[in-house]
Amino acid sequence: MAKTTDPTTATAGxxxxxxxxxxxxxxxxxxxxxVEQGSGPGAALYACAPCREQRGLVPFSEQQP
Ligand SMILES: [Zn+2]
Incomplete structure (x- = not known):
């Protein structure tokens, strides 16, 4: 099975x-x-907790459709 001791490369999510x-x-x-792009899959942007707080960003999973 996969190794779980390498935090830098273990996760493939x-x-x-x-x-x-x-x-x-x-x-x-x-x-x-x-970010929707003309072709291919869109690019996902991630923000950490402090940046979300500073800039009023809402996690994608909590945004209303
Ligand atoms: Zn940040």
């Missing part, structure tokens, strides 16, 4: 803790916006 607002790693980053 969509989130790995990167904040696009301060452009650095974060343990609290969540997706807040999806």
């Amino acid at each position: 969509p989130t790995f803790g990167w904040c696009h607002w301060h452009e650095g790693p974060s343990g609290t980053a969540v997706m807040v916006r999806v």
Whole structure:
């Protein structure tokens, strides 16, 4: 099975803790916006808790449709 001791490469999920607002790693980053592109999949932007608080960002999962 997969190793679980390497925090930098163990997770292959969509989130790995990167904040696009301060452009650095974060343990609290969540997706807040999806940038739709003309072709191909949209790019997801993630923001950490402090950046969300400073800029009034709402997690994508909590936004109303
Ligand atoms: Zn941030």
